[in-house]
Amino acid sequence: xxxxxxxxxxxxxxxxxxxxxxxxxPEIPRYVLVTVGxxxxxxxxxxxxxxxxxxxxxxxxxxxxxxxAISFLWSWSYWSTFLLTWAVVPLIQGFEDAGDFTVSERLxxxxxxxxxxxLVLGFIGLLxxxxxxxxxxxxxxxILGYAMACSNTFGLVTGAFLLGFGLxxxxxxxxxNSDWTTRQKVLSHxxxxxxxxxxxxxxxxxxxxxxxxxxSTQMSKRDPMRPYMNVIDAMLAKMFREDPxxxxxGGQLGENDMDYDTDxxxxxxxxxxxxxxxDEYYRYKSEYLTYxxxxxxxxxxxxxxxxxxxxxxxxxxxxxxxxxxxxxNFLDTLEFIWRCMLKKQIQVVLAIVTGIxxxxxxxxxxxxxxxxxxxxxxxxxxxxxKSDELLVQAFAFVxxxxxxxxxxxxxxxxxxLMIYSxxxxxxxxxxxxxxxxMIARYAPPISxxxxxxxxxxxxxxxxxxxxxxxxxxxxxxxxxxxxxxxIMVIYTLLVASNFFDRIxxxxxxxxxxxxxxxxxxxxxxxxxxxMILKKERTWLEEGQKVGEHVLPLARNFHDADxxxxxxxxxxxxxxxxxxxxSYDIDTTxxxxxxxxxxxxxxxxxxxxxxxxxxxxxxxxxxSPSTKVSLLETDSSGPSSGPGExxxxxxxxxxxxxxxxxxxxxxxxxxxxxLPLRQSPETTTVTSASTGEMPSSxxxxxxxxxxxxxxxxxxxxxxxxxxxxx
Numbered sequence: 043x044x045x046x047x048x049x050x051x052x053x054x055x056x057x058x059x060x061x062x063x064x065x066x067x068p069e070i071p072r073y074v075l076v077t078v079g080x081x082x083x084x085x086x087x088x089x090x091x092x093x094x095x096x097x098x099x100x101x102x103x104x105x106x107x108x109x110x111a112i113s114f115l116w117s118w119s120y121w122s123t124f125l126l127t128w129a130v131v132p133l134i135q136g137f138e139d140a141g142d143f144t145v146s147e148r149l150x151x152x153x154x155x156x157x158x159x160x161l162v163l164g165f166i167g168l169l170x171x172x173x174x175x176x177x178x179x180x181x182x183x184x185i186l187g188y189a190m191a192c193s194n195t196f197g198l199v200t201g202a203f204l205l206g207f208g209l210x211x212x213x214x215x216x217x218x219n220s221d222w223t224t225r226q227k228v229l230s231h232x233x234x235x236x237x238x239x240x241x242x243x244x245x246x247x248x249x250x251x252x253x254x255x256x257x258s259t260q261m262s263k264r265d266p267m268r269p270y271m272n273v274i275d276a277m278l279a280k281m282f283r284e285d286p287x288x289x290x291x292g293g294q295l296g297e298n299d300m301d302y303d304t305d306x307x308x309x310x311x312x313x314x315x316x317x318x319x320x321d322e323y324y325r326y327k328s329e330y331l332t333y334x335x336x337x338x339x340x341x342x343x344x345x346x347x348x349x350x351x352x353x354x355x356x357x358x359x360x361x362x363x364x365x366x367x368x369x370x371n372f373l374d375t376l377e378f379i380w381r382c383m384l385k386k387q388i389q390v391v392l393a394i395v396t397g398i399x400x401x402x403x404x405x406x407x408x409x410x411x412x413x414x415x416x417x418x419x420x421x422x423x424x425x426x427x428k429s430d431e432l433l434v435q436a437f438a439f440v441x442x443x444x445x446x447x448x449x450x451x452x453x454x455x456x457x458x459l460m461i462y463s464x465x466x467x468x469x470x471x472x473x474x475x476x477x478x479x480m481i482a483r484y485a486p487p488i489s490x491x492x493x494x495x496x497x498x499x500x501x502x503x504x505x506x507x508x509x510x511x512x513x514x515x516x517x518x519x520x521x522x523x524x525x526x527x528x529i530m531v532i533y534t535l536l537v538a539s540n541f542f543d544r545i546x547x548x549x550x551x552x553x554x555x556x557x558x559x560x561x562x563x564x565x566x567x568x569x570x571x572x573m574i575l576k577k578e579r580t581w582l583e584e585g586q587k588v589g590e591h592v593l594p595l596a597r598n599f600h601d602a603d604x605x606x607x608x609x610x611x612x613x614x615x616x617x618x619x620x621x622x623x624s625y626d627i628d629t630t631x632x633x634x635x636x637x638x639x640x641x642x643x644x645x646x647x648x649x650x651x652x653x654x655x656x657x658x659x660x661x662x663x664x665s666p667s668t669k670v671s672l673l674e675t676d677s678s679g680p681s682s683g684p685g686e687x688x689x690x691x692x693x694x695x696x697x698x699x700x701x702x703x704x705x706x707x708x709x710x711x712x713x714x715x716l717p718l719r720q721s722p723e724t725t726t727v728t729s730a731s732t733g734e735m736p737s738s739x740x741x742x743x744x745x746x747x748x749x750x751x752x753x754x755x756x757x758x759x760x761x762x763x764x765x766x767x
Contacts, residue, residue: 045431045432046090046093046094046097046431046432046435046436046439047090047091047094050090050439051087051090054083054086054087054090055083057086058079058082058083058086059079061082062075062078062079062082064466064467065464065465065466065467065469065474066078066467066469066474067321067324067467067468067469067470067471068284068467070470070471070474071138071471073134074134074138074471074474074475077126077130077131077134077475077478078474078475078477078478080122080126081122081123081126081127081131081478081479081481081482082478082481082482084118084119084122084123084126084482084485085123085478085481085482085485086485087115087119088119088120088123088485088486088489089439089442089443089446089485089488089489090439091112091115091116091119091489091504092438092439092442092489092492092493092504093434093435093436093438093439093442094112094435095112095116095493095502095503095504096424096434096435096438096493096496096498096502097431097434097435097438098112098502098503099498099500099501099502099503100424100428100434100498101431108503108506109503112503113503113507116503116504116507117507120486120507120508123482123483123485123486124190124193124486126478126479126482127479127480127482127483128193131475131478131479131482132156132159132479133152133153133156134152134475135152135471135472135475135476135479136151136152136153136155136156137149137151137152138471138472138475139152139155139314139472140152140155140310140314141310141311141312141313141314141315141317142306142307142310143270143273143306143309143310143313147306147310151310167189167192170192190508194486194487194490194508196483197483197484197486197487197488198487198490198491198526199526200484201449201484201487201488201491202491202526202527202529202530202533203452203530203533204448204449204452204453204456204484205445205448205449205452205488205491205530206530206531206533206534206537207448207452207455207533207534207537208447208448208449208450208451208452209400209403209404209448209534210400210534210537210538211451211452211455211537212396212400212447212448212451213393213394213396213397213400214393216389216390216392216393216396217389217390217393219389220386220387220389220390220393222340222343222344222386225340226337226340226341226567227565227566227567227568229333229336229337229340229571229575230337230567230568230571230572230575231568231571232333232571233330233333233334233337233568233571233574233575234568234570234571234574236326236329236330236333237330237570237571237574239326240323240326240327240329240330243319243322243323243325243326243327244291244323245291246319246322246323247290247319247320247322247323248290248291249319250315250316250319250320251278251290251316252290253302253312253315254274254275254278254312254316255278257271257274257302257312258271258274258275267305267306267309270306270309270310270313271309273313274309274312274313274316277313277316277317278316281320287590321468321470324468325463325465325468325469325470327468327589328465328466328467328468329465330589331588331589332466334574334575334578334588334589335361335588337575338360338361338575338578338579338582338588339359339361339381341575341579342357342358342359342360343381343382345358346358346378346381346382347382350378350382355375355378355379356371356374356375356378357374357375357377357378357381357382358374359377360579360582360583361582396444399441399444400448400534402418402419402420402441403441403444403445403495404531404534404535405417405418405419406418406419406420406421406495407495407527407528407530407531408527408528408531410494410495410527410528411525411528416497418495418496418497420437420438420441420495420496421495421496421497421498423437424437424438424496438492438496441492442488442489442492445488445491445492446484446485446488449484449488450481450484453480453481453484454477462476462477464477486508489504490504490505490508491527493505494527577591
């Protein structure tokens with residue numbers, strides 16, 4: 043009994059430590075690391091205890107006394123996870139999220155935030171208890187058993203839907219990722235999306251830094267809030283010292299951004315806002331580096347596979363120099379075999395194996411009501427090898443781990459969209475605590491559900507301690523443990539058949555509620571993602587690091603995606619970038635997948651051309667509206683007065699546009715690549731009349747809107763000339 047457990051326990055400890063070190067950010071306090079590590083360890087202990095409990099139940103007679111060691115370990119693991127997930131972790135999470143400057147104030151803030159949660163939870167529990175007593179006056183259960191039943195019911199019901207989604211998505215994801223072209227499409231979309239998010243996070247952090255610096259500048263040394271401001275200044279100095287490459291750009295002051303120095307709570311709000319903006323920026327930066335690195339490695343893999351005969355089956359990487367020495371060629375060959383041949387086949391095999399396991403779990407869940415007919419594959423396998431301790435525990439451990447992976451996969455997917463995120467080496471304290479709380483919340487219900495799938499005809503120690511939910515809380519009805527899995531089976535079949543996607547597509551207004559999956563990113567390549575990836579490879583070949591220059595590039599794509607009629611210059615740049623991306627695809631030589639890409643972007647060029655032709659036609663009919671991007675710093679000089687027109691700058695801009703369009707036509711004719719247009723924020727326009735550089739004095743929003751209004755009213759004929767080029 044103890045052989046498997048003693049082998050698994052140190053492996054579990056090593057897995058928890060390595061996972062924590064991989065995901066934890068650089069400034070996580072030790073008590074947070076200890077709390078998260080202990081919570082994860084207790085959760086995984088529940089999972090490795092279930093096989094030992096199953097073996098004990100099979101090997102002993104039906105009316106045997108409880109094994110004291112197993113009973114103690116179950117109580118320790120279960121109650122540790124219960125107290126951590128409902129009491130300890132939320133308090134520490136609120137403490138870490140608070141921006142106050144003293145321990146006592148941070149504790150008060152945490153208690154205040156969690157008090158609302160506990161009051162709502164207690165009110166719902168009290169209503170359920172009153173309803174239970176009213177409907178079942180002869181109920182003899184305990185309050186502790188009622189609390190356990192409610193907690194387990196929450197985990198079982200919500201965990202069933204999470205499990206169902208994972209059972210469907212994990213095999214499909216493995217199968218899709220085994221195809222290199224499909225994975226390239228997904229990565230192109232993800233890179234474009236995360237680049238825009240990174241730019242927004244950079245702008246938010248820049249704004250927070252400007253607000254903090256402005257608040258510090260206007261605050262005197264004798265101000266009562268000065269000690270708190272010094273803490274914020276020290277945090278800023280530390281951030282710039284640790285990341286000298288970070289350059290704040292385009293920071294703006296809002297209407298109420300100078301009101302943070304009124305009291306201690308407002309200063310705490312400023313500190314919390316700055317810290318959250320910093321965490322968000324570095325989290326998106328880490329995700330961006332992860333996606334870009336994966337895409338570049340995938341490109342290297344595809345190129346090495348296509349050139350395998352000329353390179354002698356040796357892997358050539360863009361991220362490192364060629365290996366030297368006696369083992370250099372041998373290691374290059376091994377890497378080629380792994381990346382270009384074995385890895386892909388292993389993903390296909392895993393997709394098939396996980397698909398079979400998903401089908402077996404669904405069949406076992408669906409036939410729980412048939413007590414006389416056991417169709418559970420895992421139950422049959424365990425009964426066949428019931429005399430071998432290691433095989434019994436192995437056949438119980440593997441499907442249980444797979445069920446946990448499916449549940450946590452869905453949990454992380456949903457959480458990354460709404461609540462939290464798990465980012466390599468950049469996960470904050472608040473996110474780590476939230477994730478460990480959710481993991482601890484679902485570990486016991488998953489184990490309980492799996493034990494029900496194996497019809498042992500005798501209760502395990504865990505089942506005796508957990509009890510039957512319909513006995514502890516009769517309001518749930520009889521045979522609740524056997525009925526609720528049917529709902530999960532139906533839900534999984536609907537997800538696997540894309541039923542919900544079809545419903546959301548039919549009702550267009552419901553798309554905002556649609557759960558985003560990788561399937562939505564498989565509809566062709568994203569031109570913005572391809573352009574960013576191309577520039578990253580160019581910079582990498584020049585000896586620069588990945589992600590150093592993404593912000594101006596991502597800002598161009600961000601502005602191009604939000605074009606409104608009237609922003610003629612942005613319209614041209616967007617068309618230029620998208621068309622150049624499509625021509626990049628057209629000139630790519632190689633496999634049949636590249637031909638598909640060319641056909642895809644041939645139609646994309648026509649769609650883009652028609653789109654902007656319609657926009658120009660609409661501009662001729664109506665007065666153009668104007669949109670100002672606050673992400674870019676203005677370097678256009680002093681704002682014009684109400685009756686002045688910046689004719690020199692407009693003339694220079696128009697000349698640049700005509701030259702760009704003519705160059706674009708020449709490149710189209712010769713099918714050459716287009717050079718990327720410089721970002722407007724780095725372009726300086728010289729006055730044609732005076733030859734002087736314009737002033738860099740910051741302008742107010744009123745001045746910017748007035749200048750753009752004058753431009754659109756007095757120089758609308760330039761839009762008409764554009765159609766004749």
